[in-house]
Amino acid sequence: MTAAAQPAAGRGGRIPARTSVMIITGRNLRRLTRVPTLLVFATVQPVLFVLLFTYAFGGAIHVPGTGRYIDFLLPGIVVLAIGFGASQTGVAIADDLSLGMVDRFRSLPIPGIAFLAGRVAADAVRNLFVTGLMVGVGVAIGFRFHAGPAAALAVVALAVATGVAFSWLNLLLGLAVKESESAGLAGLFPVVILFFTSSALVPVATMPGWLQAFARANPVTVITGALRALCLGGPTARPVIQAAAWLAGLLVITIPAAIAAYKRAASA
Amino acid sequence: MADMAVVAQGLGKRFGPVIALDGVDLELPAGTVLGVLGPNGAGKTTMVRILATLIRPDRGRAWVAGFDVSARPDAVRARIGLSGQYAAVDPFLTGLENMVMIGRLYGMSARQARQRAAELTERLDLASSAARLVRTYSGGTRRRLDVAASLLAAPAVLFLDEPTTGLDPQGRLALWRVLGELTASGTSLLLTTQYIEEAERLATTIVIIAHGKVIASGTPAQLRAGAGGDRLDAESPPGQDPRRLAAALAGLGTGEPTVDSAAGRVVVPVAGGAAILPEVAARLAASGLTVSELALRRPTLQEAFLTLTGEPAAGPADPPPASAAAWPASRTRSPK
Numbered sequence: 001m002t003a004a005a006q007p008a009a010g011r012g013g014r015i016p017a018r019t020s021v022m023i024i025t026g027r028n029l030r031r032l033t034r035v036p037t038l039l040v041f042a043t044v045q046p047v048l049f050v051l052l053f054t055y056a057f058g059g060a061i062h063v064p065g066t067g068r069y070i071d072f073l074l075p076g077i078v079v080l081a082i083g084f085g086a087s088q089t090g091v092a093i094a095d096d097l098s099l100g101m102v103d104r105f106r107s108l109p110i111p112g113i114a115f116l117a118g119r120v121a122a123d124a125v126r127n128l129f130v131t132g133l134m135v136g137v138g139v140a141i142g143f144r145f146h147a148g149p150a151a152a153l154a155v156v157a158l159a160v161a162t163g164v165a166f167s168w169l170n171l172l173l174g175l176a177v178k179e180s181e182s183a184g185l186a187g188l189f190p191v192v193i194l195f196f197t198s199s200a201l202v203p204v205a206t207m208p209g210w211l212q213a214f215a216r217a218n219p220v221t222v223i224t225g226a227l228r229a230l231c232l233g234g235p236t237a238r239p240v241i242q243a244a245a246w247l248a249g250l251l252v253i254t255i256p257a258a259i260a261a262y263k264r265a266a267s268a
Numbered sequence: 269m270a271d272m273a274v275v276a277q278g279l280g281k282r283f284g285p286v287i288a289l290d291g292v293d294l295e296l297p298a299g300t301v302l303g304v305l306g307p308n309g310a311g312k313t314t315m316v317r318i319l320a321t322l323i324r325p326d327r328g329r330a331w332v333a334g335f336d337v338s339a340r341p342d343a344v345r346a347r348i349g350l351s352g353q354y355a356a357v358d359p360f361l362t363g364l365e366n367m368v369m370i371g372r373l374y375g376m377s378a379r380q381a382r383q384r385a386a387e388l389t390e391r392l393d394l395a396s397s398a399a400r401l402v403r404t405y406s407g408g409t410r411r412r413l414d415v416a417a418s419l420l421a422a423p424a425v426l427f428l429d430e431p432t433t434g435l436d437p438q439g440r441l442a443l444w445r446v447l448g449e450l451t452a453s454g455t456s457l458l459l460t461t462q463y464i465e466e467a468e469r470l471a472t473t474i475v476i477i478a479h480g481k482v483i484a485s486g487t488p489a490q491l492r493a494g495a496g497g498d499r500l501d502a503e504s505p506p507g508q509d510p511r512r513l514a515a516a517l518a519g520l521g522t523g524e525p526t527v528d529s530a531a532g533r534v535v536v537p538v539a540g541g542a543a544i545l546p547e548v549a550a551r552l553a554a555s556g557l558t559v560s561e562l563a564l565r566r567p568t569l570q571e572a573f574l575t576l577t578g579e580p581a582a583g584p585a586d587p588p589p590a591s592a593a594a595w596p597a598s599r600t601r602s603p604k
Binding site: 015019020023024026027030031034035098099100101103104105106107108109110 | 317320321322342345346348350352353354355356357358359360361365369370372373374375401417
């Protein structure tokens with residue numbers, strides 16, 4: 001048991017985590033441009049959300065205290081688009097599991113977290129693009145930032161951070177359900193429920209009382225509220241801290257759970 | 269044991285009520301090929317997954333390239349190549365992109381990885397499809413790419429789990445040729461297969477696994493010898509019932525005759541070699557039967573395998589040995 005063969009690539013043990021994350025991020029970004037569903041989730045759908053919600057609901061909904069409906073609406077549908085997009089991350093990892101890709105990556109001399117982190121990093125790039133696209137389309141039809149460029153940058157940062165948390169959640173879901181169609185549903189279902197019971201489309205005050213308590217605690221309300229405060233101006237510290245707390249809580253739970261699920265993962 | 273590529277001692281693994289591995293010992297001397305042969309659900313894949321550090325054994329220990337798979341999984345991963353039961357390549361990357369990605373994850377520079385990928389695509393007859401998305405590949409091409417990917421880092425130990433399952437005969441032959449070259453150049457290979465021909469053709473040593481246990485091991489010749497002596501093939505001429513021939517030859521050998529009615533062929537396991545032939549001639553003369561062909565031969569590996577695993581063969585084959593009959597039903601891998 002003494003004569004150990006030379007490591008395959010002439011290096012001992014693992015390659016640096018950062019290198020492996022970058023390589024895997026590259027893989028996922030390539031897929032993003034080639035898998036039709038992913039392309040639609042990253043381009044057509046966000047644009048449609050902006051246009052449909054603005055023109056279909058914008059005429060009927062007037063939110064007291066805000067000017068144009070799109071100023072009120074955009075933060076919420078950014079969260080919706082990012083949430084929908086994240087469901088594809090669960091689909092992708094379930095596919096990787098059933099295709100044996102997870103086995104292959106787990107047999108490579110790379111840290112366990114690299115495969116997952118490479119996926120999350122690619123999602124973050126996509127979400128940066130999606131947020132920019134939605135803001136761009138929004139501006140074309142009347143959306144404006146009212147709190148200056150620093151707040152606008154904070155909007156983008158918070159949107160991307162939200163995407164990171166959603167990505168980890170969907171990685172965990174995909175590894176848990178192991179089957180791509182179920183993973184897609186498992187990712188979309190909570191987003192749809194939370195979106196329509198949040199302040200994303202209408203102010204919480206217009207909801208029936210029994211729903212208001214739920215809507216106020218709803219993370220989509222909390223995150224939308226922070227984004228909205230950063231877009232519209234006014235006090236931002238409290239909503240942003242609340243949103244950050246939600247995201248941090250989600251990450252603290254989902255990251256270790258997803259890594260553990262990945263390490264146990266079996267394709268059979 | 270310094271020159272052992274793989275050593276497994278008493279590996280056991282259970283999935284819920286199913287015992288997948290029940291104390292497997294095996295050794296793969298460096299530079300040789302070990303063929304792990306067994307029916308579906310025998311535990312072959314579980315064993316490969318343990319040796320490739322994908323799952324941990326419940327009991328027992330294993331060393332690959334000198335490192336304990338449980339204690340030093342990273343050291344093992346840096347020295348192995350794995351091609352699992354599925355062709356694990358990304359359908360939305362090109363063949364070349366898949367290979368460069370995996371090469372880089374083994375620690376090669378982008379240039380090294382591209383160079384090595386070009387070498388392997390040439391060798392595995394993938395050069396013409398390397399620039400296409402894997403999605404457009406046939407199953408056989410995908411499988412070859414998967415094997416190519418497992419070879420990227422020139423691993424000291426290569427694990428191939430049923431590498432030719434799903435390939436057409438041409439693809440199978442092409443892969444056998446590549447694997448033959450590879451092992452000739454000193455790579456240690458552990459190969460699982462359901463195909464006896466594949467094990468016989470590629471493996472230096474074969475272990476037969478059934479119900480999570482090694483039930484036999486040895487060179488192909490040793491395994492054939494273990495199947496109990498020779499086989500007497502007697503062919504009944506057209507118009508003569510082969511069952512009458514079987515009846516005439518009953519009790520002659522070490523087991524009951526097997527009748528293949530369609531071919532008119534009777535096979536009898538016999539001991540003692542050619543010394544049995546005068547007795548055969550005497551019985552034929554006494555019964556008034558004739559044979560169109562009579563041959564004494566070594567058992568095929570197929571016959572050895574069936575004898576050892578107790579898997580049902582066509583027709584009333586040799587009864588399974590006592591040890592096979594004694595396997596408790598709970599040990600079999602039941603379908604979920």
